[in-house]
Amino acid sequence: MGMLNLVLANVSRKPATRLYPFEIRAPFEEFKGRIVFNPENCILCGICQKKCPPDAITVTKAEKTWELNVFRCIMCTECINGCPKDCITISNERAKTGAKEYIKIVVPKVDTPKATSSK
Amino acid sequence: MTTVIPFGPQHPVLPEPVSLKLEIDNDVVVGALPSLGYVHRGLEKFIDTKDYNQTMYICERICGICSALHGITYCMSVEKLFNVEVPERAQYLRVINGELNRLHSHLLWLGLFADGFGFESLFYECWKYREGVLDVLERTTGNRVIHSMSKVGGAAKDLTKEHIDLILKMLDTLEPQVKNIDKVFVNNYTVKKRLVGLGVMSKQLAYEAGTAGPTLRGSGNAIDVRETADWDIYKDLGFKPAVEKDGDCYARTKVRINEIYESIKLIRNAISKLPNGDIAIPIKGFPTGEAIMRTEQPRGEVVYYVKGNGTKNLERLKIRTPTFANIPSLLLMLPGVKLADVPIVVLTIDPCISCTER
Numbered sequence: 001m002g003m004l005n006l007v008l009a010n011v012s013r014k015p016a017t018r019l020y021p022f023e024i025r026a027p028f029e030e031f032k033g034r035i036v037f038n039p040e041n042c043i044l045c046g047i048c049q050k051k052c053p054p055d056a057i058t059v060t061k062a063e064k065t066w067e068l069n070v071f072r073c074i075m076c077t078e079c080i081n082g083c084p085k086d087c088i089t090i091s092n093e094r095a096k097t098g099a100k101e102y103i104k105i106v107v108p109k110v111d112t113p114k115a116t117s118s119k
Numbered sequence: 120m121t122t123v124i125p126f127g128p129q130h131p132v133l134p135e136p137v138s139l140k141l142e143i144d145n146d147v148v149v150g151a152l153p154s155l156g157y158v159h160r161g162l163e164k165f166i167d168t169k170d171y172n173q174t175m176y177i178c179e180r181i182c183g184i185c186s187a188l189h190g191i192t193y194c195m196s197v198e199k200l201f202n203v204e205v206p207e208r209a210q211y212l213r214v215i216n217g218e219l220n221r222l223h224s225h226l227l228w229l230g231l232f233a234d235g236f237g238f239e240s241l242f243y244e245c246w247k248y249r250e251g252v253l254d255v256l257e258r259t260t261g262n263r264v265i266h267s268m269s270k271v272g273g274a275a276k277d278l279t280k281e282h283i284d285l286i287l288k289m290l291d292t293l294e295p296q297v298k299n300i301d302k303v304f305v306n307n308y309t310v311k312k313r314l315v316g317l318g319v320m321s322k323q324l325a326y327e328a329g330t331a332g333p334t335l336r337g338s339g340n341a342i343d344v345r346e347t348a349d350w351d352i353y354k355d356l357g358f359k360p361a362v363e364k365d366g367d368c369y370a371r372t373k374v375r376i377n378e379i380y381e382s383i384k385l386i387r388n389a390i391s392k393l394p395n396g397d398i399a400i401p402i403k404g405f406p407t408g409e410a411i412m413r414t415e416q417p418r419g420e421v422v423y424y425v426k427g428n429g430t431k432n433l434e435r436l437k438i439r440t441p442t443f444a445n446i447p448s449l450l451l452m453l454p455g456v457k458l459a460d461v462p463i464v465v466l467t468i469d470p471c472i473s474c475t476e477r
Contacts (some may be wrong), residue, residue, distance in 0.1 A: 006244060016247045024196075029255075032261035053173035076176050088270050103239035 031092040032075040035068060039107045041085040042066060048079035048088060068103045076077065121149060124458070129155045132235045132462040135472035137446075143458055150455045153446055159476040163436050170431040171197055171406055172271055180189070180315040182474040183264050183439070184227060185416045187473075188219035193436075195330070195350070196412035198271065201404070206397045209273035210352050215286070216268045216390045217414075220384040222293070223252040224417035225375045225382075228469050229300065232372065235466045236313050241303055248296045255289045260283065273399025283390055290383050290393045297383075301376050312409050314369035318452040318464035321366055330448040331441040332419020333378065334468050337371035339364040344415040354389040368467045375469075416441055418469045439476040 027033060029058065046059045046067070056072035057079060059065070080088045121144045128136030136157040144148035162181060166174045178193040179186045191213050198205060230245030253263050259282045260266040268276055278286075304310055320330070325338035335342055343360035345353040361377035363370035406427030413422050419441025426435040445468040452464055
């Protein structure tokens with residue numbers, strides 16, 4: 001009888017599913033959607049590259065580029081926690097399917113960090 | 120005369136590739152021989168290339184269903200190497216995350232099990248309720264199944280007041296929903312007819328075969344690592360293992376349903392006792408020595424062995440997963456079972472082959 005009650009109750013309820021491509025639920029605020037890089041403060045220190053578990057980030061000092069392999073990124077937020085200049089943030093917007101594999105950003109201004117760090 | 124019939128690795132009822140060679144005599148199983156290794160990914164060797172902080176993310180990806188507890192157990196074993204005590208708040212956050220993970224894992228299993236014996240509407244019902252748990256996990260940690268909530272030294276993310284309200288609200292709606300499916304699993308005539316007296320394992324045999332988790336407790340052994348192992352938090356939360364005596368498929372189902380209630384109780388207790396303070400302590404240096412950590416996953420006891428050699432990479436990581444312990448007991452359950460009932464008996468150990476083969 002337990003199942004019959006459930007089935008009868010479900011008849012009068014709204015469907016539990018959505019018509020996905022037509023009805024898209026807004027992503028939750030905390031959802032880890034995609035990595036956003038703000039090149040303005042970047043000093044090309046390479047900490048994000050060292051911390052990245054799947055080796056998705058490549059920083060080249062000679063060409064002054066910051067590159068993210070989106071297909072490798074696992075959204076662990078290690079780079080965000082490691083960045084000394086808070087250049088990397090995360091957005092709750094879902095990455096579109098079939099988006100390009102690499103995001104390559106040229107860092108405009110670079111103040112090279114001094115050899116002796118002040119403590 | 121016996122016939123040998125291959126069961127798996129591809130089988131409509133199995134979500135994961137376990138292969139059994141069944142010896143059949145007159146439609147009744149007389150013997151079974153397992154073969155594993157279809158989804159081996161070499162993850163234990165792969166950690167050589169990653170440092171001990173990054174290894175956490177590999178451990179979480181061993182299994183998609185019990186990911187949180189793999190990560191937590193790894194972190195706890197490395198903390199043992201460093202001989203540090205993580206803040207109390209972090210330990211409570213780990214318990215909450217781990218138990219939420221257990222809720223969704225058991226609801227997923229109940230659904231798959233109902234699908235296994237042909238009760239499709241019950242399968243949809245279970246997975247509908249699981250969606251509520253997954254939404255809460257997504258809102259508290261940022262992801263649905265791979266949470267990355269724990270890190271070496273504490274918790275990676277804190278719970279805010281809104282998150283706690285969300286969890287409590289979800290638990291309030293989930294409890295009556297679980298009671299609904301509990302009634303169907305426990306009282307329904309068809310379900311009982313299919314499960315009672317099937318794949319019986321005695322208390323003594325289950326103990327001697329080294330069975331783990333709900334399979335062990337379904338046979339009347341009140342052994343739960345949450346109660347006995349080094350993780351003291353569970354003792355403060357008033358944890359009691361769910362035990363059933365009969366040792367058949369029906370008893371193992373009841374154990375898992377009762378564990379859902381137990382998890383709901385544990386999360387509520389953990390939230391009411393959640394202390395304030397730091398969520399993580401900084402950890403410096405490289406690990407040396409050996410450590411073993413055991414925790415109770417949804418499927419049973421998982422054992423992590425780690426060995427550090429003073430460099431940033433661990434020298435060895437060895438994982439004993441619950442399904443690996445449950446496969447020998449499955450071979451003891453199968454003789455005497457009809458061929459048509461084999462998928463149900465295989466499903467009651469909650470096989471997770473990705474865990475087992477890593």
